[in-house]
Amino acid sequence: MRVYFHTFGCRANQYDTDVVRQRFSDEGAVVVDDPALADLAIINSCTVTHESEVKLRRFVRHVAKSGAAQTIVMGCAAALDDGSIAALPSVRAVVANADPEAVLTAAGMSLPFSAKRRRGQGVRSRALLKIQDGCDEHCTFCATTIARGDNRSRPVAELVEEARVLAANHAEIVLTGVHIGTYGQDRFPDPGRKPGVYPRQDHTLGRLLESLINAVPEVRFRLSSVEATEVDDTLAHLLVEAPRHLAAHLHAPLQSGSDHVLKRMGRHWYTAASYRARIEWLAERMPVFGLGADIIAGFPGETQQDHDATRTLLNALPLTYLHVFPFSVRPDAPAARMTGQLPPEVIRARARELREVGDAKAGTYRERRRGAWADGIVSGRQAGKVELLTEDYLPVHIRSEDWAGQSRFAVEID
Numbered sequence: 480m481r482v483y484f485h486t487f488g489c490r491a492n493q494y495d496t497d498v499v500r501q502r503f504s505d506e507g508a509v510v511v512d513d514p515a516l517a518d519l520a521i522i523n524s525c526t527v528t529h530e531s532e533v534k535l536r537r538f539v540r541h542v543a544k545s546g547a548a549q550t551i552v553m554g555c556a557a558a559l560d561d562g563s564i565a566a567l568p569s570v571r572a573v574v575a576n577a578d579p580e581a582v583l584t585a586a587g588m589s590l591p592f593s594a595k596r597r598r599g600q601g602v603r604s605r606a607l608l609k610i611q612d613g614c615d616e617h618c619t620f621c622a623t624t625i626a627r628g629d630n631r632s633r634p635v636a637e638l639v640e641e642a643r644v645l646a647a648n649h650a651e652i653v654l655t656g657v658h659i660g661t662y663g664q665d666r667f668p669d670p671g672r673k674p675g676v677y678p679r680q681d682h683t684l685g686r687l688l689e690s691l692i693n694a695v696p697e698v699r700f701r702l703s704s705v706e707a708t709e710v711d712d713t714l715a716h717l718l719v720e721a722p723r724h725l726a727a728h729l730h731a732p733l734q735s736g737s738d739h740v741l742k743r744m745g746r747h748w749y750t751a752a753s754y755r756a757r758i759e760w761l762a763e764r765m766p767v768f769g770l771g772a773d774i775i776a777g778f779p780g781e782t783q784q785d786h787d788a789t790r791t792l793l794n795a796l797p798l799t800y801l802h803v804f805p806f807s808v809r810p811d812a813p814a815a816r817m818t819g820q821l822p823p824e825v826i827r828a829r830a831r832e833l834r835e836v837g838d839a840k841a842g843t844y845r846e847r848r849r850g851a852w853a854d855g856i857v858s859g860r861q862a863g864k865v866e867l868l869t870e871d872y873l874p875v876h877i878r879s880e881d882w883a884g885q886s887r888f889a890v891e892i893d
């Protein structure tokens with residue numbers, strides 16, 4: 480069977496696709512990169528914005544037209560499907576979330592899974608390691624928590640074993656999940672986990688990272704998106720003191736610089752001031768620090784004063800890039816039913832202003848780092864060039880002829 484894969488959304492989704500792709504390869508499927516050549520297309524969906532679902536539907540239709548015989552849609556949008564995804568052309572099955580066995584069954588193939596089979600995952604220099612799934616919070620703009628369920632952390636021993644396997648082929652491992660700062664703090668134990676085997680206080684993201692670094696000290700770990708106020712002291716000290724082992728980079732969602740809006744968003748675990756204090760504590764101690772944030776522009780009830788507070792805070796933070804999302808109504812999320820919905824032109828204008836702040840910050844940081852030497856790890860190759868990613872999340876390109884084939888080396892930032 481020839482299978483084509485496509486992923487929408489975050490790194491957790493990319494990881495899930497990788498696992499399913501590997502599972503199909505283990506069963507003898509041939510992975511192709513053109514849907515026109517495929518017997519089966521597997522599309523991993525995202526539900527984070529209305530736009531992502533529009534793109535999904537468009538893409539499923541495109542795949543059907545291009546000739547793939549059948550399509551399976553998996554992931555977050557699939558979990559919330561009211562039947563409209565299942566009704567799209569050529570869709571054979573809709574599989575909630577990312578259970579590889581369920582996808583195999585839907586495709587008519589199924590055998591037991593062994594994590595060790597990921598040994599041959601590929602020759603990419605960067606790998607993803609999903610440490611947990613789900614989230615116990617209920618942000619009012621987010622349908623992900625409905626789609627992914629409660630926080631469920633994977634056991635340390637299993638993650639250490641998987642990291643050892645990945646380290647054979649990868650110089651960097653990115654820890655992913657839906658809400659990784661709550662690693663180990665599960666409200667309910669996993670069904671298969673024996674009560675008391677993993678005492679809650681021993682399982683934090685910081686402790687996990689210490690175990691992973693001890694097991695594979697040659698690897699550079701990187702955190703995917705993590706809440707600023709969930710960077711505990713263990714994590715903070717690793718960021719400050721162990722840059723070879725943990726990349727000097729945080730992607731810390733802020734969403735708004737106004738406490739009034741944060742409250743309406745249901746983001747009760749931090750304020751603009753506590754976010755800023757944690758980031759500034761780190762920035763004072765880290766000579767090199769890549770910092771990204773997510774912001775939602777035009778959330779329902781956001782006043783001009785709230786927007787100005789966000790802009791002021793963004794200007795004050797040591798950001799090196801910014802992702803701005805204009806608020807869009809997710810029918811499954813409570814924010815869709817809130818009062819104070821803003822006109823689209825106001826949302827667009829505010830998003831544009833915030834993007835300008837982000838672009839200016841990114842330009843200034845890049846300029847400051849130009850000419851410095853960084854710890855580069857190969858992240859891709861294209862058209863005679865090799866792309867590296869620095870510890871502070873800057874892409875750097877060198878000519879292929881200047882590359883000796885190593886996956887990690889000191890590189891001058893251009």
Ligand code: SF4
Nearest residue numbers: 614616617618621624
């Ligand atoms: S923390 Fe909020 S935005 Fe993030 S996954 Fe959980 S509910 Fe969604």
